[in-house]
Amino acid sequence: MSDELDLNGEATEVTDREARSPGVVRCEVCKTQAFKYKCPGCQLRSCSLACSKEHKTSTGCSGKRQRTSFVPLSEFGEGHLISDYNLLEEAAQLAESAQRTRQRTSNAQSAQIAKVRHMQHQARLRNMEWRAAPPGSEARQLNSSCFDAHKRRLMWRVTWRFEGSGYCVTDEKLDEQTKLGDALAAHLKLQPGQAQRHALLKEYLEAGPEHLTLLLKQETRSDLGPSYYRLMPNHTLRLALAQKTITEFPTILVVLPRLL
Known part of the structure; x- marks a missing residue:
C-alpha cells in the first residue's frame, strides 16, 4: 500500500495497484521516485513530504479537496460524507454568528x-x-456629553484651546451650570508636578481669567472667513451656548489680550 493525502491534507494510503498503474508510477515533482502521495486538491502525485511541500509552494495549491466540487457517486465514500457534513456544520455556525452580529449592530445603532x-x-x-457628527467620525467617538437625569442637567465635553501656546485641555463632563470663568480658572491653577504646563500657560496665568477673551466659532456662517461668538466669563455654560449651533461638543478658544 502507498500513501495519499486525505480530505484535510493528511497522508492516507494509495493502493499498490494504483501506484503501479501505467503513466503514474513516478513522482510528478522530482520524476525519479515512485509516487506515494496524491494531493486531494489537484490530484498531483508526489513521492515524499518534501516534494509535496515543493508542489504546494510552486503552484499555490492548498493541498485540500475543493469541498464544493462535484464527486461522482461511484467515488463517493465515507470521507466525502464526513467532509460534507462538516461543511454544513460550519455554514450553520457562520449563519448563526452573522445573525448575532447583526443583532448586536442593530441594538448599538438603536x-x-x-x-x-x-x-x-x-x-x-x-x-x-x-448636531451629531457622522457615525464613526472622531468627534462622534470622542464626545462624552450626556444628560444627567438625576441632576436634570446637560454635562458637556468642553475643549479649551489656549491660542498661541499649543496647549489644549478637555473637561469630559462639565456641568452646564458652571460659570466659564470658574472652569477656566481651574485649568490655570498652579499644581505641583506640571512645570511644562505652567511654562506654556505663563502668560495666561499672569493675565488672569478676567482679562482673557473666550471665543466660540460660529458654525452656521456660509462665507469663507471664520467668525466667532465672544463668550462672557461670568456666564454659565448653558447661557453661553444658548442661541448657538454646536456639533457634538464646544471648543472654546482662550485668547490673550495682545493677540486680539
Whole structure:
C-alpha cells in the first residue's frame, strides 16, 4: 500500500495497484521516485513530504479537496460524507454568528439614535441646536456629553484651546451650570508636578481669567472667513451656548489680550 493525502491534507494510503498503474508510477515533482502521495486538491502525485511541500509552494495549491466540487457517486465514500457534513456544520455556525452580529449592530445603532435624539431634544429645551457628527467620525467617538437625569442637567465635553501656546485641555463632563470663568480658572491653577504646563500657560496665568477673551466659532456662517461668538466669563455654560449651533461638543478658544 502507498500513501495519499486525505480530505484535510493528511497522508492516507494509495493502493499498490494504483501506484503501479501505467503513466503514474513516478513522482510528478522530482520524476525519479515512485509516487506515494496524491494531493486531494489537484490530484498531483508526489513521492515524499518534501516534494509535496515543493508542489504546494510552486503552484499555490492548498493541498485540500475543493469541498464544493462535484464527486461522482461511484467515488463517493465515507470521507466525502464526513467532509460534507462538516461543511454544513460550519455554514450553520457562520449563519448563526452573522445573525448575532447583526443583532448586536442593530441594538448599538438603536442606542446611538436614541442618544442623538435625546441630546437634540434637551438642546432645543435650552434654545440651542445640537448636531451629531457622522457615525464613526472622531468627534462622534470622542464626545462624552450626556444628560444627567438625576441632576436634570446637560454635562458637556468642553475643549479649551489656549491660542498661541499649543496647549489644549478637555473637561469630559462639565456641568452646564458652571460659570466659564470658574472652569477656566481651574485649568490655570498652579499644581505641583506640571512645570511644562505652567511654562506654556505663563502668560495666561499672569493675565488672569478676567482679562482673557473666550471665543466660540460660529458654525452656521456660509462665507469663507471664520467668525466667532465672544463668550462672557461670568456666564454659565448653558447661557453661553444658548442661541448657538454646536456639533457634538464646544471648543472654546482662550485668547490673550495682545493677540486680539
